[in-house]
Structure formats: C-alpha cells, structure tokens
Amino acid sequence: MPELPEVESLTRFLAGHAVGQDIDRVYPVAVNALKTYEPPVTALEGRQFDEVTRHGKFLDLRTGELHLVIHLARAGWVRWSDALPGTPPRPGKGPLALRVRFAGPEGAGFDVTEAGTQKHLAVYVVRDPRDVPGIARLGPDPLSGGFTLAAFTGLLDGERRQIKGVLRDQTVIAGIGNAYSDEILHAARMSPFKLAARLSEEEVVRLHLAIGTTLTEAVEHSRGLPLRNLKAEKKSGLRVHGRKGEPCPVCGDTIREVSFSDSALQYCPTCQTGGKPLADRRMSKLLK
Incomplete structure (x- = not known):
C-alpha cells in the first residue's frame, strides 16, 4: 500500500511533470472508482494543473478552483507516460482506472491503476479538498512543522x-x-x-x-x-x-x-x- 513517503514522491514527480500542462482528455475508465459526479471529471479538460499537494495518503492535483483528489488504497499506483495512445481506452477488467492525457504532439500524461480484484481506489473532483470525507477526518501530518x-x-x-x-x-x-x-x-x-x-x-x-x-x-x-x-x-x-x-x-x-x-x-x-x-x-x- 502506498504510504506517506511514496505519495510524497508521487506528489513531487507530478508537480514537476504535470503542472502547467494543458489537459486534453480525462478518461474515467473504472466508473466504480469515481466517488463524486458533480463536477464531472471532464470538467478538468481544457485546464492546466496549477499545483500538486498531498494530504496524508491522498494526492491533490489543483486546477483553478477544482481539485482532482486520488486515494490509491492498497493496490493503486500512478504510471507516467511521455506518449499515451490517442485512442480512448476501453473499460474492462484490466487495472486501468483513470487516464489523464495532456495536449501536445506527444500526448504525455498519466494512468491511475489498481491491481488485484479488490477495488478500493477512489477518485474525487471537488472544489474543496475537505469535501472528501477521508481528508476532512485526517489527523496532523507527521512531517509538518506542527507535529511537535x-x-x-x-x-x-x-x-x-x-x-x-x-x-x-x-x-x-x-x-x-x-x-x-x-x-x-x-x-x-x-x-x-x-x-x-x-x-x-x-x-x-x-x-x-x-x-x-x-x-x-x-x-x-x-x-x-x-x-x-x-x-x-x-x-x-x-x-x-x-x-x-x-x-x-x-x-x-x-x-x-x-x-x-x-x-x-x-x-x-x-x-x-x-x-x-x-x-x-x-x-x-x-x-x-
């Protein structure tokens, strides 16, 4: 299960690779992973990610007033590609849960995947990260200055x-x-x-x-x-x-x-x- 150090590394990687990129398409491949429906994930299209942060084990990719929040659960992961396929992925029984493809000639972007048969990965699009129940209940971050x-x-x-x-x-x-x-x-x-x-x-x-x-x-x-x-x-x-x-x-x-x-x-x-x-x-x- 990805824990704080791995999610922190993902946060830093995506901050260096995804921020400033124009979002071309967002494909919610595993509908069961979506925990919110308004705004829809497609509302991210045509925007840019401004910031990537972390709340405990939650990834938070902000674009304007919207936040794409991802909890990887036990078997989830983020896979970066410098050239994602241009054709939409087909929903099925594979590990792919969400695809974010950026604009540009190469079509860089990332996939959010979940291995195994138990599907607990969660994807949210919210206006305030605290609208995610798991984030609202979080205790202090042990790497923060306030954890004295x-x-x-x-x-x-x-x-x-x-x-x-x-x-x-x-x-x-x-x-x-x-x-x-x-x-x-x-x-x-x-x-x-x-x-x-x-x-x-x-x-x-x-x-x-x-x-x-x-x-x-x-x-x-x-x-x-x-x-x-x-x-x-x-x-x-x-x-x-x-x-x-x-x-x-x-x-x-x-x-x-x-x-x-x-x-x-x-x-x-x-x-x-x-x-x-x-x-x-x-x-x-x-x-x-």
Missing part, C-alpha cells in the same frame, strides 16, 4: 489502544500505514502491542523521534527515482516489514511475524519485545 513533541503527547493522552493501531489511525496521524508503523516501532525499540496510554515520557520522546526520522529517511531514499522504481525501492529501504525470517539488521535476531485476517506485522523480538515472541493474534494474546 507536545502535539504528539497530546494525541496519545488517554489513548488506550495498542500503539501499532494508533500509528495507523489516519484520524490520529495522517499518512502512516502498516509498513511504516512496523519500521517506526522497530526504530523506537517498542512492541507493537504496547498500550499507548502506558508509554513513559522517555518512550514518547523516542517514538516521536522515530516517526520523524523514519519517514524523512524514506522520502529521501526515493527522491529522484522514476515512478516505476518506487515500489521496489520502498522494500529495499525497509528493515523489518515484509522481512519475516530474515536477520534483524540491528541485532541479528530472526524477524518474526504476527498474522491477522487481512494483514500482518513484522518485528524483532530482541529489539522490541525483550526477546519474547508475540503470539499469533488469531489464536491468542501476547505471550507472557
């Missing part, structure tokens, strides 16, 4: 959930998903099952620092890469997520996994849980 230690401490005040779930909650902090929450907790040397309300002041400081450092390093790791390489490079920069059975790069212990119905987390027992393995949450609670 004091602000983070306030977010955790009274929070009785496990810290892994808190980090992934977009209404608490915008942009962190399954992969980077694993990475942050490893950097902070903290169990994913630790209750947020029981964090000491020192642990809160450590976790706040790990959030900023981990996300900043991930953004820098992907800077300047072609869009087609971003997913592969994301995995190369991860220390524990997706690395079950491999040695921890810090201590050498074997990275373990806890599976859930639709996802899994990875962690290092030595670095994070005092050497104690965590039980599979489908069967039992944390081993004591």
Whole structure:
C-alpha cells in the first residue's frame, strides 16, 4: 500500500511533470472508482494543473478552483507516460482506472491503476479538498512543522489502544500505514502491542523521534527515482516489514511475524519485545 513517503514522491514527480500542462482528455475508465459526479471529471479538460499537494495518503492535483483528489488504497499506483495512445481506452477488467492525457504532439500524461480484484481506489473532483470525507477526518501530518513533541503527547493522552493501531489511525496521524508503523516501532525499540496510554515520557520522546526520522529517511531514499522504481525501492529501504525470517539488521535476531485476517506485522523480538515472541493474534494474546 502506498504510504506517506511514496505519495510524497508521487506528489513531487507530478508537480514537476504535470503542472502547467494543458489537459486534453480525462478518461474515467473504472466508473466504480469515481466517488463524486458533480463536477464531472471532464470538467478538468481544457485546464492546466496549477499545483500538486498531498494530504496524508491522498494526492491533490489543483486546477483553478477544482481539485482532482486520488486515494490509491492498497493496490493503486500512478504510471507516467511521455506518449499515451490517442485512442480512448476501453473499460474492462484490466487495472486501468483513470487516464489523464495532456495536449501536445506527444500526448504525455498519466494512468491511475489498481491491481488485484479488490477495488478500493477512489477518485474525487471537488472544489474543496475537505469535501472528501477521508481528508476532512485526517489527523496532523507527521512531517509538518506542527507535529511537535507536545502535539504528539497530546494525541496519545488517554489513548488506550495498542500503539501499532494508533500509528495507523489516519484520524490520529495522517499518512502512516502498516509498513511504516512496523519500521517506526522497530526504530523506537517498542512492541507493537504496547498500550499507548502506558508509554513513559522517555518512550514518547523516542517514538516521536522515530516517526520523524523514519519517514524523512524514506522520502529521501526515493527522491529522484522514476515512478516505476518506487515500489521496489520502498522494500529495499525497509528493515523489518515484509522481512519475516530474515536477520534483524540491528541485532541479528530472526524477524518474526504476527498474522491477522487481512494483514500482518513484522518485528524483532530482541529489539522490541525483550526477546519474547508475540503470539499469533488469531489464536491468542501476547505471550507472557
């Protein structure tokens, strides 16, 4: 799933390639991806993108008073082409959800795609990004200047959930998903099952620092890469997520996994849980 660092990279790429381009045609190939109908996506045609920004995991391409907002969900992506076909794409069962073709002899532009059978990608055309429900509910951006230690401490005040779930909650902090929450907790040397309300002041400081450092390093790791390489490079920069059975790069212990119905987390027992393995949450609670 694209998370904050990947969406930030997409934002920077599109800001450098799409801003100032005349929009020739917009093709909504997968109608189920459209979450708004007024204004229609065709209202973007004949305009130029003025700015590309990010709200958590949401892409926001602004043209005048209109915003094309895209949430890539679990399996969505943006693919740039210097020469898109001039013929309209055919709706079907393929991954293509939306095509934006710019004017000009070459017809550059980008496709928004979604792999797999579960279709959760979402496309909006709105006059105010806050009209998108997911954006309206977002918590603070962890790379913003306002995400101070004091602000983070306030977010955790009274929070009785496990810290892994808190980090992934977009209404608490915008942009962190399954992969980077694993990475942050490893950097902070903290169990994913630790209750947020029981964090000491020192642990809160450590976790706040790990959030900023981990996300900043991930953004820098992907800077300047072609869009087609971003997913592969994301995995190369991860220390524990997706690395079950491999040695921890810090201590050498074997990275373990806890599976859930639709996802899994990875962690290092030595670095994070005092050497104690965590039980599979489908069967039992944390081993004591």
